[in-house]
Amino acid sequence: MTSLAPAARRALLAGACAFAALLAWPGRAQAAAPIEHFTLPSGAQVWFAASPSIPMLDVQIDFDAGSRRDPAAKAGLADATALMLTKGVRAEGRQLALDENRLGEAWADLGARFAASASSDRLSIRLRSLTDEALLPRAVALAAREIAEPAFAPAVWARERERMSAAIAESLTRPGPVAQRAFGAAVYGGHPYGRDATPQSLAAITVADMKALHQQALAACRAKVSLVGSISREQAGDIAARLLARLPQSGKNGECAPLPAVPEVPPLKKAEQIDIPFQSAQAHVLIGQPGHKRSDPDYFALLVGNHVLGGNGFSSLLMNEVREKRGLSYGAYSHFQPTLHAGAFSIGLQTRPDQAAQAVQVARQVLQDFVRQGPTEAQLKAAKDNLIGGFALRMDSNASLLAQVSNIAWNGLPDDYLDTWTRQVEQVSASDVKAAFARVLQPERMVTVIVGPKTKAADTADAARAAPTH
Numbered sequence: 001m002t003s004l005a006p007a008a009r010r011a012l013l014a015g016a017c018a019f020a021a022l023l024a025w026p027g028r029a030q031a032a033a034p035i036e037h038f039t040l041p042s043g044a045q046v047w048f049a050a051s052p053s054i055p056m057l058d059v060q061i062d063f064d065a066g067s068r069r070d071p072a073a074k075a076g077l078a079d080a081t082a083l084m085l086t087k088g089v090r091a092e093g094r095q096l097a098l099d100e101n102r103l104g105e106a107w108a109d110l111g112a113r114f115a116a117s118a119s120s121d122r123l124s125i126r127l128r129s130l131t132d133e134a135l136l137p138r139a140v141a142l143a144a145r146e147i148a149e150p151a152f153a154p155a156v157w158a159r160e161r162e163r164m165s166a167a168i169a170e171s172l173t174r175p176g177p178v179a180q181r182a183f184g185a186a187v188y189g190g191h192p193y194g195r196d197a198t199p200q201s202l203a204a205i206t207v208a209d210m211k212a213l214h215q216q217a218l219a220a221c222r223a224k225v226s227l228v229g230s231i232s233r234e235q236a237g238d239i240a241a242r243l244l245a246r247l248p249q250s251g252k253n254g255e256c257a258p259l260p261a262v263p264e265v266p267p268l269k270k271a272e273q274i275d276i277p278f279q280s281a282q283a284h285v286l287i288g289q290p291g292h293k294r295s296d297p298d299y300f301a302l303l304v305g306n307h308v309l310g311g312n313g314f315s316s317l318l319m320n321e322v323r324e325k326r327g328l329s330y331g332a333y334s335h336f337q338p339t340l341h342a343g344a345f346s347i348g349l350q351t352r353p354d355q356a357a358q359a360v361q362v363a364r365q366v367l368q369d370f371v372r373q374g375p376t377e378a379q380l381k382a383a384k385d386n387l388i389g390g391f392a393l394r395m396d397s398n399a400s401l402l403a404q405v406s407n408i409a410w411n412g413l414p415d416d417y418l419d420t421w422t423r424q425v426e427q428v429s430a431s432d433v434k435a436a437f438a439r440v441l442q443p444e445r446m447v448t449v450i451v452g453p454k455t456k457a458a459d460t461a462d463a464a465r466a467a468p469t470h
Contacts, residue, residue, distance in 0.1 A: 033395075035405060035415045036233055040241055042249050043221030043256065047409045048236040049228045051398050055131045057229030058402040061147070061243065062410050065123035065217035068192040068262050068341070074205050076164065076197025078118035081210045083160055085116040085125070088151035092246075097151060112139040114146055120193050121340045122410060123217065127243070128399075131230050140242050148246035150214065152207045165199035175280040179451040182274055183286040186447040187344050191265045220244040221256040226406040228398050265290045265342040273448040283356040283452025284348075287363060291345035291440060294338040294411045298436035300424045302336055305433035307383040308375045309367070310334025310347060315382065321366050322349060328359040334367075345441060353453045360448060368443045374434025388422050 033049040040046060067078045091097040098106065107114055112129040125147055129139035171177040181196050188194025225240040268289050292302060310318035310333045322332040329349040337343035347367065351359040375383070395401045395418070408417050 033228075033401065035408065035418070036236075037415050038233075038237065040220075040237065040244075042223075042241070042244060044223040044225055044240060044244055045409065046225045046227070046237060046240045047405050047415075048226075048233055049401060049405050050231070050233075051228050051401060052230045054398070055230050056398055057127075057129050057131050057136065057227065057231055057239070058398045059127040059143075059229075059239070059243065060226045060402055060406045061125040062122045062224045062226075062406060063124075063217050063222055064121070064259055065213060066119050066121040067195070068120050069213075069217070069259070070192060070195065072192075072195065073201060074209060075195040075201040077205050077209055077213060078123055079197060080157070080161070080164070080202070080205050081213050082116040082118040082123050083164075084152055084157060084210055085146060085150045086114065087156050087160070088153055089145045089149045090151045092145070092149050095145065098145075099151070099153075100156065103146070106142055107139075110135050110139045110142070112142075114143055120343075124406075136239075140239055144243050144246050147218070147243065152210055152214075154207050157207055157210070161202050161205070164197065165202055168197060168199060168202075175278045175282070175284045175451045178276060178278060179284040179286050179449050182276060182451070183288065183346070183447065183449045184344070186272060186274060186449065187268070187288055187290060187346075189266045189268070191341070192262065193265060193339070193341065193343070215248070217259070219248045219256055221249070222259075223247075224406075224409045226402055226409050228402040228405055262341070268442070268445045268447065271445055271448070273450070275454075276449070276451045277454045278451045280452055282350040283353045283450055284350055285356060285360055285363070286346055286348050286449045287360065287367075287446055288344050288346035289442065289446045290342040291336045292338055293340065293342055296338065296440075298432070298439070299338065301428050301432040301436035302338075302440060304380065304383050304387065304425060304428045305370075305375060305437055306334055306336055307387055308379045308433075309370050312383060312386055315386070317366050317370060317379075318347065318349075318363060322359060322362055326358075326362060328352075328355050328362065332359075332363060353455050356450050356452060356455075360450070364443060364446075364448075367441070371437045371441050371443055374430050374437065377430060380428070380430050380433065384425055384428070387425050391422060 033051060036048045038046050038048075065078055065081070067075070070077045086103075087100045088103055089098050110129065112127065112135065115126045117124055117126075125143075127139065127143045129136050172181075184194045184196065186194075223240075223244055225243070227236045227240065231239070292298070296302070308317060310316045313319065313331075313333075314324075316333070318332040318334055322328050323330065329351045332347065332349040334345070334347045336345050347363050349359055349363065393400070394404055404418060407413065408415065414420070
């Protein structure tokens, strides 16, 4: 393993000492850092929060190149492209090519990290570096090459495709991933959010496909850059510009041509139960439907309400009714996944196969009652207190603060979002929660997926559903 260069070792030691001093200081501030938002001449949007306590910089660059843009027959293209961004850079001008091993050694010598990943909506690139003047410029220069000039080596992709395919095959030997795939396909009804990569779809992806996605989506004018660290605003703008300098700078007046529109998630028309026989100790249950966009004006009402319903662990209604009162499961939860389109609302639990039908009935009843009645004032207050009390943990490190800043950047939230978050939660009323849940959720039209051993009770239920009515 390559050892750190002397400059990197010295800077890492200084950073560690500063970080230790920060942790030892009991009075360190928990207030959100002011966020500065500006636009580069290239059209790239930049969000910056100063964090001077430790000599570190965290950067995230987001592009509209997530899996929602994958062709149906090539699901997994965004994930594959993000992976291959970290597997070597090509030769360009006088700069030599770096294969994945030499690239890894270069990052180790700098004491820095570079990563790329794809979600349903975005392809994200992350850089973490010390701000030491001997290291940071080199880390930025190397990251700029890796962002703009990936090697996309066919032999490397062939190897990684085999690894991805093997990982998919292994995951399908477990009931959880089987349930998640079936649930996503049913809830999203053909929308790209419901597509999962398969060995067949990965086999259809070529290096040319990745190059085309990279060329189309990763342009400087499409970038949303979030920076958190011990630098100035002027440095933030300069670093963002240098990270994007090798990407295509096309676009009139710094504006890119719009990407093709992605359709909205269709609403469910009727209830559906999907029973998948699987030899496992527990039955895995998911119940849900398309939920809401992140831009939904009732976001905070839905956040607080879900905390009461199933988002607050042992204090939630689902946990109380399913586990505490009836012992049907070790745990039950509910979750909204707000995204650019309507992300899934889900209720999840695991239970003994012979108790699955009862557990589903109880969970559905809890949901129906909550949608109809909303929370009590006591439940609402407890949820607000818990959310507000835990808010500081969302910003207790550079990495967690970066996640908040990039959330603001990606979703077009106000620059003072972190400063007003507590007030937004405090203003939610019980009637707000009730109205929002009644508008967004339709318990009578949800998908239910049960993955587990077939039981006699399940056979009887299947027969009842199949019996003719008169």
